[in-house]
Amino acid sequence: MSVEPETSPEMSTAEVCDAGYQALAAAFPGLETSVFRGQRRVVVPAASLAEAMRQLHQAGFDLLVDVSCVDYLEYRGATSRYGLVYLLANTRTNERLTVRCFVDDPEPTVPSMVPLWPSANWLEREAWDLFGIRFTGHPDLRRLVMPEEFTAHPLRKDYPLQGRGERHNFPVISREQS
Amino acid sequence: MAITAPQPQTVFPRQTSSLDARLELPENVVVSRLDELASWCRKNSLWPMPFATACCGIELMATGAARHDLARFGAEVFRFSPRQCDLMIVAGRVVMKMLPVLQRIWLQMSEPKWCISMGACASTGGVFDTYAVVQGIDRFIPVDMYVPGCPPRPEQLIQAIIDLQDKIQREGTITGREFDTAARQLQKRALTESGNPLTLDASRNPVIQRQLAAERSAAAVR
């Protein structure tokens, strides 16, 4: 993704405090950065994700707001299949930063953020459950919302909205049996 | 006690009428059929088991709370143990992971028992036509009363309970003959699957016929 022209009127508020981002940019020169509606996004390659996130954690991003994933299978012009999205916030300066990291099939794998932010635990389990992203170093990578015996990853774009009939696969209890 | 006078029935010998003529009923004694008496007792002492999963559960709470006050209709004793209850109110969507729990709780309830499917999600899946949501609990457990709405207003739920009370009084028997039989349930299920109202007749419904053929062949093997 290319650097966007800075057109948003809310730019100024985001520029007030970007010490955390500057620290990252200093440590990793040449990162893809863009700003949209006053939100700064950074694309970090999967290989240096762990190190970059450690830097950001030290730079004061103490709140991991969210970890999510986007499946770019049907997205026009996408080059990688999955995009991990880490939303970071600094509770003291209110700085926000979106870190994105692209991974691909067949084994989408990224390092786990649980050692840095314990809140990543369940969010990463959810990403594993719904997208099948593997997080190396995660203490307990089990399915979070789907049943254990479920095999698919339902939020992938190639999984149909109505499912593949799993929801009908139960025994029927009649009046006489009960 | 608003109980209609007993109708002569085959279970009573014909000479009861002559007995009636001789017998002077003392005051405060009412003669009724045992079925009706049992139904009357049952309908006025429903103990609901709130199987509240989602939004409808909040309306269920509102029904039990001060303004709508379900206690006026003799059905306020919410018990969370299925062993103590005879009316299951399924309020909210039931998903794949929850359905085995629902079935287990239904089996744990003692007879006679009834089930109200409250809201669009419990009845049909509602707006959630997705991979995880069961499209109507009546596919998997018997249901006596459906309440439309997303979520239904408390008044609607109260009406459903009153209707269910009527139904219990009208159809209730001690033997439980009034409940859905397996064949009727199968028919209902086949209807929803084929989606064709013309196949109401079991003899022309391919799903039922297939099921029956399978049963016949299984019996023949035995």
Added chain:
Amino acid sequence: MSIATSEPLSQSADPATASRSEEYLWTLNFGPQHPATHTTLRLVLKLEGERVVDAMPEMGYLHSGFEKIGEHLSFNQYVTVTDRMNYISPMANNVAWHHAVEKLLGIELTPRCVYIRTIVAELARISDHLLCNGAVGLDTGAFTFFLYAFQQREMIYDIFETLCGARFTNSYTRVGGLSQDITPLVVEKIRAFLKTFPKTLADMERLLTRNRIFVDRTKGVGVLSKADATARGATGPIARASGVTRDLRKDEPYLAYNDFEFDVPCATAGDCYARYLVRMDEMRESLRILSQAVENIPAGPVDVGIDQRIARPDKKQVYSTIEGTISHFELSMSNRGFEVPCEESYAAIEAPNGELGFYLVGDGNETAYRARCRPPSVLHFALFPHLIRGHTLSDIVAVLGSLNIIAAELDR
């Protein structure tokens, strides 16, 4: 198994005794259908007598694929689904969803719309806290308190019903506006509520805040430290009860919160009692915001202008002006609609339960390519084992109640 308790569990200095005490651990299944879980939470507990050694929360018993539906419904349709997300404050979800959509589309709302949204969001906050605190009271044995709280919720339902026709699942917001304007009758009802509610709130406080049983059951139970609160992602009243002062209404002012004078109640104790107090105080602050907002609703249109082709024009405009007709048709046609950038954005509001945000990916369609919801409940439920270790079985309901976990938002 790691045991992190404030007081030592047993004299398990040497490993032999420790392994022996392991043998006496009970495993207790709690939920998913249990009165104190209110919804569909499940806990697998390890007990030593009555003391909880460890707890393993499990979720997903209400996972309905909300985010998958979000990829199939348009921005205006999906608001009905957000109603069913955090179903004890649906209005706040509506506001959060369209806040995120408008961020993605870059829409500037009209001042009147901003004020009305602020009002309904604050009413939603009150109704949420009423139910949450009422449920804590109910679980710790104060049924009357719950009935008081629910009675007030009915008043708010009444206001919402007059406002938009639905008492509970409102679906009130639209892209660039609202489904309908606020009427004088609603304003009158809100004024009446502002008059009567402080009395009930004072009554409720008198019932419970200094009640010996309640205080004993909640004080010092489930303590969350300030560092843990941030590291584990707690937001909203739960974080503020632990001393985190973050509140998006103050820190990243959205809607009209900049115009009002209000405080952010915080506590430092971090226990269930502090969370109860913070919620009680937040209701009072919400009343302050409401009383300022209701009296100062700006005049003017509710929806953005028809030239922007965002909000559906009203019937009068459709029938009498050519712009209205064109706008109506363009919005109705499947190949026109909004102009959605091929971009991604995140926007959050301070929902009653914490930071509720949506991460939206637009691909030029009227439908989001991906609609990720950032649910506060997931992170709060993940806190639970940390809070309950070392406490007794009866404290579970107090801790669960004070975390205010809503299953539909948890599982989505």
